Amino acid sequence: MLPFWIALQFLSSLPVRLPGMPTPQEMGRSLLCYPLVGLLFGLLLWLASHLLQGVAAPLHAALLLALWVLLSGALHLDGLADSADAWLGGFGDRERTLEIMKDPRSGPIAVVTLVLVLLLKFCALWVLVERGVGGLLVLTPVVGRAAMLGLFLGTPYVRRGGLGSALAEHLPRQAAGWVLSGCALVAVMLGGWPVLWVLGLALLVFAWLRRLMCKRLGGTTGDTAGALLELLELAVVVGLALTAG
Numbered sequence: 001m002l003p004f005w006i007a008l009q010f011l012s013s014l015p016v017r018l019p020g021m022p023t024p025q026e027m028g029r030s031l032l033c034y035p036l037v038g039l040l041f042g043l044l045l046w047l048a049s050h051l052l053q054g055v056a057a058p059l060h061a062a063l064l065l066a067l068w069v070l071l072s073g074a075l076h077l078d079g080l081a082d083s084a085d086a087w088l089g090g091f092g093d094r095e096r097t098l099e100i101m102k103d104p105r106s107g108p109i110a111v112v113t114l115v116l117v118l119l120l121k122f123c124a125l126w127v128l129v130e131r132g133v134g135g136l137l138v139l140t141p142v143v144g145r146a147a148m149l150g151l152f153l154g155t156p157y158v159r160r161g162g163l164g165s166a167l168a169e170h171l172p173r174q175a176a177g178w179v180l181s182g183c184a185l186v187a188v189m190l191g192g193w194p195v196l197w198v199l200g201l202a203l204l205v206f207a208w209l210r211r212l213m214c215k216r217l218g219g220t221t222g223d224t225a226g227a228l229l230e231l232l233e234l235a236v237v238v239g240l241a242l243t244a245g
Contacts, residue, residue: 002018002019002022003026003029003030003032003033004030004033005018006018006022006026006027006030006033007031007033007034007036007037008033008037008040011034011037011072011075012037012041012071012072012073013071013072014071024166025170027166027167027170028166028167028168028170028171028172029172030167031148031149031167031171031176032171032172032175032176034145034146034148035142035145035146035149035179035183037141037145038143038144038145039138039141039142041068041071041072041141042137042138042140042141042142044071045064045067045068045134045138045141046137048064048067049064049129049134049135049137050134052064057129057130060125060126061122061125061128061129062122064125064129064134064137065121065122065125075226076226076227076229076230077226077230078223078226079222079223079224079225079226079227079229079230080110080113080114080117080226080227080230080231081106081111081114082100082103082106082110082223083101083223083224083226083227084109084110084113084114084227085100085106085107085109085110086098086100086101086223087212087216088107088109089107090216092216094216094217094218097216097217098158098159098217098221101223101224117230117231117234120234120238121233121237123241124234124237124238124240124241125137125237125241128240128241128244131244133244136190136191136195136240136244137237138190139187139191139195139198139240140233141233142183142186142187143183143187143232143233143236144229144230145229146180146183147202147206147229148225149171149176149179149180150180150206151206151210151225151228152164152171152220152225153171153173153176153177153180154210155168155210155213155219155220156168156214156218156219156220157169157219158217158218158221159221159222164221164222187199194243195240195243197243198239198243201236201239202232202236202239205231206228206232209224209227209228209231209232210228
């Protein structure tokens with residue numbers, strides 16, 4: 001259970017206390033539990049949506065989005081903002097891009113990116129709520145966090161000595177493949193065959209973002225991993241909204 005608690009502490013704002021400092025091996029194994037954290041988030045969103053039945057759809061969607069952001073402590077939104085600033089301000093230069101990501105300040109492009117992503121998520125949630133398919137919300141956080149596992153499995157981590165370096169180096173690779181296969185199977189079981197095209201869309205977005213990272217940086221960082229998670233969640237929830245009803 002320790003890898004799960006490590007993953008939950010790292011990926012959420014929930015009050016999780018660990019018995020001590022995890023070893024690099026335990027950190028690597030915690031990556032296998034990222035989809036489980038996503039499943040927990042999805043179930044909490046589904047429960048909240050159930051409790052909010054009868055509330056006007058716009059407010060219902062806004063409250064779900066607020067809960068979604070609060071559960072992760074906006075950790076990945078921060079990575080998305082840093083990545084957006086760096087991609088524009090880096091002018092194609094690897095070192096400048098990495099340096100901008102370290103800057104805690106957010107520029108206009110970061111603000112615009114966050115507004116657009118949150119607005120699209122809100123609209124997609126509104127559609128799902130109005131059409132009574134809030135249970136599909138369970139899928140989105142699972143796919144997003146499974147994508148992080150897939151990213152660390154097949155992409156070099158470019159900042160040596162950081163937390164992400166330990167995650168990538170000590171990830172049990174064979175087990176990771178089985179976990180990703182299991183996530184795809186569970187997604188189809190929960191959403192039925194129509195969800196396959198949504199998974200296909202998520203895979204295309206994943207491949208495109210990974211290609212951009214490798215072309216500019218030679219791999220990934222914690223910020224770009226967070227950006228990937230947010231954009232994969234966006235792709236999935238929008239895809240679900242397009243197929244709903």
